[in-house]
Amino acid sequence: MTARKPKPAPRPPSAAEAVPRGRRSTINDIARLAGVSKKTVSRVINESPFVRAETREKVREIIREIGFTPDPQARGLAFRRAFLIGMIYDNPSAQYIVNMQQGILDAMRGTSFELVIRPSDRASPTFLEDILHFVERQKLFGVILPPSMSEDERLIRLLDEIDCPCVRIASVALGPRETMIVTHDHTGGKSAARYLADLGHRKIAHISGPATFRSAHERRRGFSEGLAESGLKLERKFDREAGYTFETGYAAAKSLLAAEERPTAIFTGNDEMALGAYKAAREAGLDIPKDLSVVGFDDSPLAERVWPLLTTIKLPIRDMGRMAAEKLLATQKQRKGEPAASADVIPTLVVRDSATKPA
Amino acid sequence: MTARKPKPAPRPPSAAEAVPRGRRSTINDIARLAGVSKKTVSRVINESPFVRAETREKVREIIREIGFTPDPQARGLAFRRAFLIGMIYDNPSAQYIVNMQQGILDAMRGTSFELVIRPSDRASPTFLEDILHFVERQKLFGVILPPSMSEDERLIRLLDEIDCPCVRIASVALGPRETMIVTHDHTGGKSAARYLADLGHRKIAHISGPATFRSAHERRRGFSEGLAESGLKLERKFDREAGYTFETGYAAAKSLLAAEERPTAIFTGNDEMALGAYKAAREAGLDIPKDLSVVGFDDSPLAERVWPLLTTIKLPIRDMGRMAAEKLLATQKQRKGEPAASADVIPTLVVRDSATKPA
DNA sequence: CTGAAAGCGCTTACAG
DNA sequence: CTGAAAGCGCTTACAG
Numbered sequence: 001m002t003a004r005k006p007k008p009a010p011r012p013p014s015a016a017e018a019v020p021r022g023r024r025s026t027i028n029d030i031a032r033l034a035g036v037s038k039k040t041v042s043r044v045i046n047e048s049p050f051v052r053a054e055t056r057e058k059v060r061e062i063i064r065e066i067g068f069t070p071d072p073q074a075r076g077l078a079f080r081r082a083f084l085i086g087m088i089y090d091n092p093s094a095q096y097i098v099n100m101q102q103g104i105l106d107a108m109r110g111t112s113f114e115l116v117i118r119p120s121d122r123a124s125p126t127f128l129e130d131i132l133h134f135v136e137r138q139k140l141f142g143v144i145l146p147p148s149m150s151e152d153e154r155l156i157r158l159l160d161e162i163d164c165p166c167v168r169i170a171s172v173a174l175g176p177r178e179t180m181i182v183t184h185d186h187t188g189g190k191s192a193a194r195y196l197a198d199l200g201h202r203k204i205a206h207i208s209g210p211a212t213f214r215s216a217h218e219r220r221r222g223f224s225e226g227l228a229e230s231g232l233k234l235e236r237k238f239d240r241e242a243g244y245t246f247e248t249g250y251a252a253a254k255s256l257l258a259a260e261e262r263p264t265a266i267f268t269g270n271d272e273m274a275l276g277a278y279k280a281a282r283e284a285g286l287d288i289p290k291d292l293s294v295v296g297f298d299d300s301p302l303a304e305r306v307w308p309l310l311t312t313i314k315l316p317i318r319d320m321g322r323m324a325a326e327k328l329l330a331t332q333k334q335r336k337g338e339p340a341a342s343a344d345v346i347p348t349l350v351v352r353d354s355a356t357k358p359a
Numbered sequence: 360m361t362a363r364k365p366k367p368a369p370r371p372p373s374a375a376e377a378v379p380r381g382r383r384s385t386i387n388d389i390a391r392l393a394g395v396s397k398k399t400v401s402r403v404i405n406e407s408p409f410v411r412a413e414t415r416e417k418v419r420e421i422i423r424e425i426g427f428t429p430d431p432q433a434r435g436l437a438f439r440r441a442f443l444i445g446m447i448y449d450n451p452s453a454q455y456i457v458n459m460q461q462g463i464l465d466a467m468r469g470t471s472f473e474l475v476i477r478p479s480d481r482a483s484p485t486f487l488e489d490i491l492h493f494v495e496r497q498k499l500f501g502v503i504l505p506p507s508m509s510e511d512e513r514l515i516r517l518l519d520e521i522d523c524p525c526v527r528i529a530s531v532a533l534g535p536r537e538t539m540i541v542t543h544d545h546t547g548g549k550s551a552a553r554y555l556a557d558l559g560h561r562k563i564a565h566i567s568g569p570a571t572f573r574s575a576h577e578r579r580r581g582f583s584e585g586l587a588e589s590g591l592k593l594e595r596k597f598d599r600e601a602g603y604t605f606e607t608g609y610a611a612a613k614s615l616l617a618a619e620e621r622p623t624a625i626f627t628g629n630d631e632m633a634l635g636a637y638k639a640a641r642e643a644g645l646d647i648p649k650d651l652s653v654v655g656f657d658d659s660p661l662a663e664r665v666w667p668l669l670t671t672i673k674l675p676i677r678d679m680g681r682m683a684a685e686k687l688l689a690t691q692k693q694r695k696g697e698p699a700a701s702a703d704v705i706p707t708l709v710v711r712d713s714a715t716k717p718a
Numbered sequence: 719c720t721g722a723a724a725g726c727g728c729t730t731a732c733a734g
Numbered sequence: 735c736t737g738a739a740a741g742c743g744c745t746t747a748c749a750g
Contacts, residue, residue: 024495026743037721042745050719069496073436074743077726082432084473094457094660101476114443114475114497117460136383137428138473246664275664282666301453305605305634306665307641385727396737401729409735433727436742 025068033066034059045070072112076139085328086143088118088131088155092244093272095300096317100146100169103321111329113141122148128158135164142166142328144321150174151214165331167324171218177343178331181324185215185297186222188313188347192267192295193226195311195349200357201293205238205263207252207273213244219269219297238263242273249273253280257292264358265293271300271312274354278306293355297347309352320345384427392425393418404429431471435498444687445502447477447490447514451603452631454659455676459505459528462680470688472500481507487517494523501525501687503680509533510573524690526683530577536702537690540683544574544656545581547672547706551626551654552585554670554708559716560652564597564622566611566632572603578628578656597622601632608632612639616651623717624652630659633669633713652714656706668711679704 027045031038036055043051044059051059062068076082087104091097104115118134120127135143142165149155150168156175159166168174171185196204206223209216224234240256242248249268256263257280268274274296278288286292288308296303299314323342386404390397395414402410403418410418421427435441446463450456463474477493479486494502501524508514509527515534518525527533530544555563565582568575583593599615601607608627615622616639627633633655637647645651647667655662658673682701 028743038744039721039746040719043720046745052719055719069492071436071498071743072496073432073441073498074726075745077430077432077436077728078743078745080726080745084475095453098453098456102478105476105478112496116443116473116475117464119461119464133428137431137471139430139432272664279666302661302664305631305661307638387727397728398730398737399735402736405729411735414735430727433742434729436744437727437729439729439742 024071025066027068027070030059030062030066030068033062069112072114075112080139081141082139083113084116084138084140085113085325086116086118086135086138086140087146088120088143088149089146090120090122090149091146093270093298093300096146096298099317100321103318103323104144104325106318106322107325107329113329116140120149122152122155128154131155132158132162135159136162140164142331144324144328145169146320147171147215148213165328167327169320169324171215174214178327180343181320181327181345182343183215183315183320183345183347185218185315185347186225188297188315188349189219189222189224189267190226190229191222191347191349192297192313193223193232194229195351196265196267196293196295196355197227197230197232199265199293199355201265202232202358203238203261203263203265204232204234205240205256205266206234207240207242207249207256207266207268207277209242209244209269209273211241216241216244216269223267237261242269242276244270244272246272246276246279249276250279251276253277254283257281257284257286263292265295265355267295267297269297271296271298271303271310274310274312275302275306289354289356290359293358295355299350303350303352308354311352311355312350313347314350315347316345383430384425386427386429389418389421389425389427392421428471431473434471439498440500441498442472443475443497443499444472444684445475445477445494445497445499446505447479447502447508448505449479449481449508450505452629452657452659455505455657458676459680462677462682463503463684465677465681466684466688472688475499479508481511481514487513490514491517491521494518495521499523501690503683503687504528505679506530506574507572524687526686528679528683530574533573537686539702540679540686540704541702542574542674542679542704542706544577544674544706545584547656547674547708548578548581548583548626549585549588550581550706550708551656551672552582552591553588554710555624555626555652555654555714556586556589556591558624558652558714560624561591561717562597562620562622562624563591563593564599564615564625565593566599566601566608566615566625566627566636568601568603568628568632570600575600575603575628582626596620601628601635603629603631605631605635605638608635609638610635612636613642616640616643616645622651624654624714626654626656628656630655630657630662630669630671633671634661634665637665648713648715649718652717654714658709662709662711667713670711670714671709672706673709674706675704 027038027041030041072083144167146169150170169181171183173182208220240252242252274294277294281292296310296312299312303310303312386397386400389400431442503526505528509529528540530542532541567579599611601611625636633653636653640651655669655671658671662669662671
């Protein structure tokens with residue numbers, strides 16, 4: 001038996017050294033070091049008010065010194081709820097998704113929560129079943145639903161039944177304020193109408209998103225109202241429904257530009273479709289903005305990559321993600337009468353080069 | 360006391376009914392129903408060979424009937440490892456990120472793993488520390504690293520030290536085959552060179568990505584080699600380094616086009632920079648492709664949105680994500696001599712409208 | 719305000 | 735091939 005190497009000369013002992021190396025420290029280590037029970041440590045971690053201030057401070061001190069963080073898995077098992085937040089989405093725009101993920105993560109920074117993502121297809125026959133399994137198996141703390149997931153009432157009902165908190169992001173208030181981020185797309189549509197009307201356009205067309213998206217309806221409604229304010233009307237022949245995609249936007253614009261009476265301006269329900277309109281205009285030999293003004297919606301990065309730079313309506317997507325996550329996290333510690341976090345966001349016009357006075 | 364409602368007429372009893380409703384069934388329910396110990400159920404779940412075939416079948420039958428899935432949290436706690444896979448990234452392209460996430464999720468479908476995402480900044484002073492906390496606290500099963508995370512040797516070393524499996528996606532083999540998806544960007548660069556040389560171009564420029572990205576180097580190297588095959592050379596005056604962004608691509612192209620001797624074609628290290636070249640060409644009054652041919656790299660969705668449609672080199676990003684996740688999952692059950700999954704991906708030329716014969 | 723016991727739903731040694 | 739005991743790292747009742 002070789003004798004153990006003698007320990008190096010003793011340095012002043014610190015709590016950090018009292019924990020075996022190579023093993024993550026646990027609540028038991030903290031309890032031992034602080035001379036309290038693990039239950040008390042647990043109380044400190046969970047911010048229970050039933051701990052003497054002095055005790056709490058001592059425990060906190062040790063926790064800080066050791067750099068202890070409770071194991072989310074063990075905590076979750078005992079809580080019967082995981083420290084995971086799900087994002088369930090079907091939005092086709094990659095930039096939208098990534099920005100929103102960023103925003104959600106902004107809000108989660110410093111917490112012990114993590115983000116689990118779940119692209120899903122509402123049209124799948126096993127859609128609800130899949131979500132059910134996902135949420136139940138992972139015991140998600142809650143979920144965030146951007147459009148059009150946020151508009152699926154079957155989904156909302158399901159989540160409600162299994163008691164899974166959710167925050168919905170949608171163009172109008174579809175539920176109670178504590179569970180909604182409202183983006184007021186209607187206002188954005190109105191801005192677009194005002195802008196084009198003020199430039200002097202009279203023959204103004206609209207290419208809207210699919211009827212299955214609430215936002216498509218809201219943008220169109222706001223646009224109509226905005227025109228009305230200027231004594232204009234969204235005429236039937238200038239009113240097209242498309243699918244929020246480049247191809248459908250192109251097709252709709254093409255048919256608009258091929259008609260006897262051509263619009264001098266088009267407002268599209270999103271930027272993708274605006275680029276479709278670019279293509280149709282080019283093919284028709286029309287110059288943007290000289291012969292045709294175009295205004296989009298979203299302010300996707302595309303808007304600054306194309307020529308001419310696209311004038312569009314911007315939604316602060318990252319902020320929306322952050323706000324949604326904040327709301328979700330707030331549901332756990334809804335302190336006495338603390339007012340619910342802000343729930344509203346307003347789209348704003350970003351003027352670039354794709355719209356001007358009519359010829 | 361009101362009497363309980365009499366039970367409806369008894370139906371043939373099934374295992375499903377033997378489990379209390381409103382509570383998720385556990386391994387104990389299965390054990391009881393199958394008349395075995397929970398340990399045996401656990402063996403079946405974990406595909407241990409030490410279970411009699413008959414016993415295994417019986418247990419499986421019950422599991423199927425009940426629709427039981429083990430609690431990943433409890434399993435993780437006992438395993439000392441979570442059923443979570445992390446994706447750590449800093450790639451600025453949203454489409455790249457979303458596609459790769461999709462691919463990873465493709466591979467995870469049907470498993471009990473979930474994907475946790477982590478955008479990170481390699482330049483942050485707390486970068487390594489943050490990752491360390493993230494991986495250790497969540498006890499991640501493993502991580503997937505796209506470029507340029509995959510190229511960070513400090514990160515690789517750290518993950519190795521804490522025993523966290525990782526799969527790296529990179530343009531060249533930076534580590535053992537079981538831990539790599541190799542994208543051979545070099546080959547893509549070569550294709551671009553061949554294509555432009557075959558069209559008859561002789562004055563061909565390159566705008567590369569930043570030196571901090573291995574892919575930038577590889578694409579440039581392949582391009583150089585491809586030119587050499589046609590007896591051409593990447594001349595110094597036609598060789599520019601930029602930053603993989605629209606703005607830096609624009610600036611580089613502008614300087615190329617302002618020079619005394621102008622190139623007739625430009626190969627850019629990615630699509631973003633190609634669009635920068637579009638802008639520079641437009642400003643210089645040059646028509647693409649008549650006066651200037653442009654070839655990009657990535658085949659981002661932008662490539663089909665702009666005009667003219669961008670000829671570019673495509674990487675199957677979603678497949679790469681899927682392959683990486685498959686590799687990571689394979690590390691757990693690397694059966695006897697089972698050959699490691701394929702690790703290679705080849706970029707391919709997608710011909711559209713932005714390149715043609717020189718004038 | 720504080721703690722000892724039991725439990726969350728699994729798996730890892732250890733026996734047999 | 736199978737099982738009873740102990741444990742993963744926390745929290746929830748329940749006492750005091």
